[in-house]
Amino acid sequence: MYGSGYIPGLDYTKLNNSIAQEDPQKLAEFEAKIENGDKIEPHDWMPQQYRKQLIRLIEQHAHSEIMGALPEGTWITRAPTLKRKLALIAKVQDEIGHAQLLYAAAETLGKPREAMINDLLSGKSKYSNVFNYPAETWADITVIGFLIDAAAIVNQLLNSKGSYGPYSRALKRICAEESFHLKQGYEGFVYLATGSPKQRKMLQDAVNRWWPPIMHFFGPPNKTSVHSEKLMKWKVKMASNDEMRNRFLDQYVPKVWELGITLPDPNLRKNEETGRWEYTEPDWEEFFRVIKGDGPCNKERIAVRQWAVEKGRWVRQALFNPSAKYSLPVA
Ligand code: COA
Numbered sequence: 001m002y003g004s005g006y007i008p009g010l011d012y013t014k015l016n017n018s019i020a021q022e023d024p025q026k027l028a029e030f031e032a033k034i035e036n037g038d039k040i041e042p043h044d045w046m047p048q049q050y051r052k053q054l055i056r057l058i059e060q061h062a063h064s065e066i067m068g069a070l071p072e073g074t075w076i077t078r079a080p081t082l083k084r085k086l087a088l089i090a091k092v093q094d095e096i097g098h099a100q101l102l103y104a105a106a107e108t109l110g111k112p113r114e115a116m117i118n119d120l121l122s123g124k125s126k127y128s129n130v131f132n133y134p135a136e137t138w139a140d141i142t143v144i145g146f147l148i149d150a151a152a153i154v155n156q157l158l159n160s161k162g163s164y165g166p167y168s169r170a171l172k173r174i175c176a177e178e179s180f181h182l183k184q185g186y187e188g189f190v191y192l193a194t195g196s197p198k199q200r201k202m203l204q205d206a207v208n209r210w211w212p213p214i215m216h217f218f219g220p221p222n223k224t225s226v227h228s229e230k231l232m233k234w235k236v237k238m239a240s241n242d243e244m245r246n247r248f249l250d251q252y253v254p255k256v257w258e259l260g261i262t263l264p265d266p267n268l269r270k271n272e273e274t275g276r277w278e279y280t281e282p283d284w285e286e287f288f289r290v291i292k293g294d295g296p297c298n299k300e301r302i303a304v305r306q307w308a309v310e311k312g313r314w315v316r317q318a319l320f321n322p323s324a325k326y327s328l329p330v331a
Pocket of ligand 1: 056057060061062064065126127128129130152155159216217218219220224225226227228231237241291
């Protein structure tokens with residue numbers, strides 16, 4: 001119903017339920033290929049764990065793109081100027097396009113799109129923690145456009161060098177568009193930071209609200225990350241969670257501070273000897289609560305997706321089975 005995820009010979013349900021013993025020789029050849037920097041393509045042999053991990057990660061990423069459009073989408077009608085409105089419309093449209101690219105990349109691994117959407121709606125499949133918080137003011141949109149897009153770029157630039165061809169190519173294109181988002185986010189951030197006392201306060205309040213979820217964005221500390229070891233061995237994930245967090249702090253904290261905006265962590269500083277940033281660990285219990293479905297906006301976000309699935313069903317039916325009878329939704 002959502003397009004073709006069918007791969008001859010691959011039974012997705014079976015894959016999901018059993019992880020088979022791998023042929024040691026094929027596994028060794030596969031790992032040598034990755035070690036050599038070659039890309040793995042959809043019809044190449046791959047271990048089932050690699051396939052399963054990629055589906056989990058890419059699908060989660062795709063869901064994050066469509067969920068990420070929701071807090072920003074609520075501000076399209078309230079953008080302060082026509083220029084900001086046009087930029088926001090274009091950005092939201094881009095994010096949905098990113099989801100399309102990523103769902104298509106995940107489909108090459110054999111999971112049908114309909115199954116991915118069902119897993120999102122049932123809560124089986126996760127999406128980024130940050131999109132479960134409300135955008136209370138226009139400054140929240142500015143913080144999302146600057147700091148969350150910056151965080152996403154740190155992650156995606158690294159992973160675009162990863163081993164799975166379709167994901168790596170999708171990320172290259174996504175990063176090019178995200179760079180524009182980041183520029184417009186930063187321009188809006190500077191505008192508010194150098195504006196009236198009211199604008200500066202609105203921005204500072206938004207930064208204070210978003211800082212903990214942004215620190216959560218890169219995932220739990222290395223010592224509690226479940227998937228990193230395997231993902232990094234197979235070059236799906238190109239840096240650890242703490243390494244990505246450190247790169248983000250290194251690039252973007254100075255840009256915030258130079259505008260006289262503070263960050264709500266008295267321990268945040270760069271240790272010049274180690275080159276590493278020191279900070280107060282954000283509340284990880286809150287993070288796990290939010291990603292398990294109990295954040296401020298989870299229910300609202302899922303309800304919007306459910307609504308979209310129901311209202312769009314007739315369009316998908318018409319596209320994929322034009323000769324069948326279908327009924328238009330009642331408004
Ligand atoms: N939001 C929601 N869930 C998150 C998360 C986040 N910011 N960070 C980690 N998690 C989840 C993981 O999915 C995993 O849960 P699961 O086993 O039920 O899938 C759990 O927390 C433990 O984390 P970890 O073992 O560190 O997961 P990981 O190795 O997959 O690393 C990311 C987490 C986000 C760094 C990694 O998945 C990634 O790079 N994803 C692609 C980029 C992306 O999704 N970006 C989203 C916004 S643009």
